[in-house]
Amino acid sequence: xxxxxxxxxxTETMLSDVDGLGGILIIRGHSLDELAGIVTYEELLALLxxxxxEDKLDAxxxxxxxxxxxxxxxxxxxxAGAPLLRLPVTDAVRALTAQFEDGDDLATALRLIAAPAVxxxxxxxxxxxxxxxxxxxxLGHAADILHMLHDRSISAGEAAALDTYLVTVSDHxxxxxxxxxxxxxxxxxxxxxxxxxxFGALKGPLHGGAPGPVLDxxxxxxxxxxxxxxxxxxxxxxxxxxxxxxxxxxxxxxRADALMQALRRLAGSGDHGAGRFKxxxxxxxxxxxxxxxxxPDRPLKTNVxxxxxxxxxxxxxxxxxxxxxxxxxRVGGWIAHAREQTQHGRxxxxxxxxxxxxxxxxx
Numbered sequence: 001x002x003x004x005x006x007x008x009x010x011t012e013t014m015l016s017d018v019d020g021l022g023g024i025l026i027i028r029g030h031s032l033d034e035l036a037g038i039v040t041y042e043e044l045l046a047l048l049x050x051x052x053x054e055d056k057l058d059a060x061x062x063x064x065x066x067x068x069x070x071x072x073x074x075x076x077x078x079x080a081g082a083p084l085l086r087l088p089v090t091d092a093v094r095a096l097t098a099q100f101e102d103g104d105d106l107a108t109a110l111r112l113i114a115a116p117a118v119x120x121x122x123x124x125x126x127x128x129x130x131x132x133x134x135x136x137x138x139l140g141h142a143a144d145i146l147h148m149l150h151d152r153s154i155s156a157g158e159a160a161a162l163d164t165y166l167v168t169v170s171d172h173x174x175x176x177x178x179x180x181x182x183x184x185x186x187x188x189x190x191x192x193x194x195x196x197x198x199f200g201a202l203k204g205p206l207h208g209g210a211p212g213p214v215l216d217x218x219x220x221x222x223x224x225x226x227x228x229x230x231x232x233x234x235x236x237x238x239x240x241x242x243x244x245x246x247x248x249x250x251x252x253x254x255r256a257d258a259l260m261q262a263l264r265r266l267a268g269s270g271d272h273g274a275g276r277f278k279x280x281x282x283x284x285x286x287x288x289x290x291x292x293x294x295x296p297d298r299p300l301k302t303n304v305x306x307x308x309x310x311x312x313x314x315x316x317x318x319x320x321x322x323x324x325x326x327x328x329x330r331v332g333g334w335i336a337h338a339r340e341q342t343q344h345g346r347x348x349x350x351x352x353x354x355x356x357x358x359x360x361x362x363x
Contacts, residue, residue, distance in 0.1 A: 018173035036258035052339035069114035102190030121149035164262035171333030185338035214309035224282035243306030259307035
């Protein structure tokens, strides 16, 4: 037995592979650098869901069907005064998603893909005292998410940056939320139940709930000149440097590179965030130098959280919504894994080792 199931192979999958030693992420036969910044989220979904349903949908058809699903989901928004809208963003989005009927068909999958994309910007705006913005059927998925968040025209650079993020986080092997989705799918409970289970796992700070503190760290450092001394002091105090180190990767997380490039393009276009990006680069460089010197036996490289936090902030998402935005991308992977489990797997029922007291037998 291994605590945390390290190195335990739980299933076989055609969907993704994580090479932690080589720093390579493969999604359906393509390395991440062949996908991120190149394909749209709809094109990525066409790849991930290629064998998930009897309906064979190309990216163009998926774009139209997901657009219709966004409009359908928007109609399921409650009145602005509904009590659940007082919940934290992630909890409210999860609760709103729970209203949908369970099923294993494509229509259910499309609704689940649309749900976090529609509910997240709507909940953010309603919490700010603003009206929710209806989806625009003329826009692609990423552009429409930003349109619903900001109620303005979205630049091509902004849409491309969010597309890169959604593609980058769409699937990542047998992570905690994906495993949760597969466990529930193995009972044949349905896609809504599987996605809700995954959403619950994603909320935990050891999985999807961690990017926000990266921004707290950047705020505290303030300027590139302060990076070295602040980081040294944090380590002296026994604090963890947020955005560095990963359970699987022993080298730099390839997703960090993809998001850094997306952020660099966005900053270079003049759309947003050039000064903040310069600060992040300085902090990253200083942190890697310090960690290599102080912890030479531990591979603490930049992980996906570091540039995720900065990219989502630059695109205008509040910190408390980051986990829900993560779900916008990962929901495609959850659905693909749930369908693969239902089609080819069996009920997941591992054994446990009892370590409690034994009954005393009567003499």
